[in-house]
Amino acid sequence: MSRVHPEAFTGTPTDAVEILAWLGAVPTAPYHEDRIVDRVVGFAIGLGLEVSDDADGNVFVWYRGASSLGHAKRPLIVSAHMDHPALEVVSTEPLVGHLLGSIRPESFSTPVPVRFFTPDGSDDPRGVLEVAGCVLGAFQLEGVADARVGLHLAAAGTLVPGAFGVFDTGPVALDAETGLLYLTAADDLAGCAITLAWLARSAAAGVGLDLCGAFTRAEEVGLVGVAALVRRRGLPDDALVISIEASKSLPGAELGMGPVIRVGDAATTFHPEGDAVLRAARDRIRGRDAGYRVQRQLMSGGVCEATAYVVAGYTTGAVCVPLGNYHNQTPDGGIGAEYVHIDDVDMCATLLVEAGVVMSEGFKWPDDDRTSRRIADRPDVQLQRLRNSGVQITSSES
Ligand SMILES: [Zn+2]
Incomplete structure (x- = not known):
């Protein structure tokens, strides 16, 4: 028998993988998220970020990149849950x-x-x-x-x-050859770690937007923490809320191929504006980094918090990193460590930082969405050809 001691984060605060290994070293369970709360709060205070909680123990970490300068812009909120089966x-x-x-x-x-x-x-x-x-x-x-x-x-x-x-799936372990990080609770400590790294990176870059990490509780027993949160309208009504998860890998959402812009889950589809912000962020990163990888998929392997937000009327999007051994279920039918690819974790933080930058510049859907515009702005030459080539239906009696 041994005591569990809290331990301060001594790594690089912008490194989501280091944060994940640190969070993964302490146990968590639905209704028993205290040790993750301690680490999230300790990390945030260490960066000088604003920390609050609600009556249900959900934790909020704010970086005020717009309101601190007197700018009124809709905030970007990333929501991750702190528990695990x-x-x-x-x-x-x-x-x-x-x-x-x-x-x-x-x-x-x-x-x-x-x-x-x-x-x-x-x-x-x-x-x-x-x-x-x-x-x-x-x-x-x-x-x-x-x-x-x-x-x-x-x-x-x-x-x-x-x-x-x-x-007990053993200590957090990185396979340096494959890039896979093994831990008991990648779902959703990966989401928590990426959210903390996103806040640290955005603060360091001075992103001109209010950003919030919402760290919720008891997701695995039916989205209980987020259900309480949306029932109280606990987030600003004008926020764009991005749910972040580690989600069962699927064809089109594979480990090592980058984070996933998640357009829906097993229950619902999300808001086209959330999708558009994330696609705009993806396109900008790809424009400067040809090696950057992002996938886009409807992740039908489970229901995520985005469904709770979308049902409550929040403008909602979602991202995830593909997850191996979902809920510790191994291919041979036993129980083992979950795993994620460290590139997916790192690139997901990059995607979210860019999403904040995109929103800070006043991105509006559908006007600023390239894909939507491509349909609205067909060239005159095409519209003219359409007009000229159409067969007019004329009534024989007129
Ligand atoms: Zn889960």
Whole structure:
């Protein structure tokens, strides 16, 4: 058993991959995001950014690049969730838990190692003891809001109800040959890390726009944090909200091929203005860097927070990085580390920085969208040819 200690970020604040490795070193679960909150807040304060939270524990980090200069422009908000599928102890005699998040029950047909974190009895509400254990098997649950799967558990120490556990998939590890970064909770710590790097890069570049990272809670049990946030209209109504995720890789959204401009998810499609801002950003980066990679796809592997924002009437777009071993489900049917490609992570931060620059220059959809304009602005020569070549329908009786 060992204590979990907070640890300050000592890397490069503009480097999303370094931030991701740092965030990935601490455990997180739905309703148990405290350690990620500590790191997000510590990072933001270290950069001199404005930090706030709401009554539900969602965290907001603001860089005021426009209003600090007296400019009124619509803000750009990037929303990432701080939790990941994990489990929670509900009874100790026998030791039983609930699976918080969507994973096939068959993944637990062989024992899965777990790191449990149980209150250490100290005055520090964050104080926990780590206890090794495992999932022995799964069973169906009925009538529980947070879980559809119950878990038979074993542990090498004493746990209390309310303790949480994360899958023990080993330490954060980079395969330098493939560029793949392995960690338990790439979904959505990759989104959190990219958002922090985006804020750091934008602040360093002095982007002339108000930017906000919205770090939400309990996404994996049904978008609960963001549901509470939009119910309270907790973000400015005129904001462009970009949801960021690590999302199950698909044909057309492959690891190492760049971040994905996400036009929809398993539930809804998003706003053409969000898509247009991201495409404009992509085109500008490609104009100066021929090696820059971006994909664009409807990511049908899951529902993301963009659906909650779009349903609530926010102008919404989305990006993601392709994810391997989605929700820790390995191709052989077991549980293992998730992985993302470090180029996708880095290039996603680049895309978001440019999106802020595009918006700071007053980008309007559809007027400033090249693709939309291409249709509205057909050349006269074509319109004239159309007019001249049309067969006029004339009535024989007139
Ligand atoms: Zn997820």
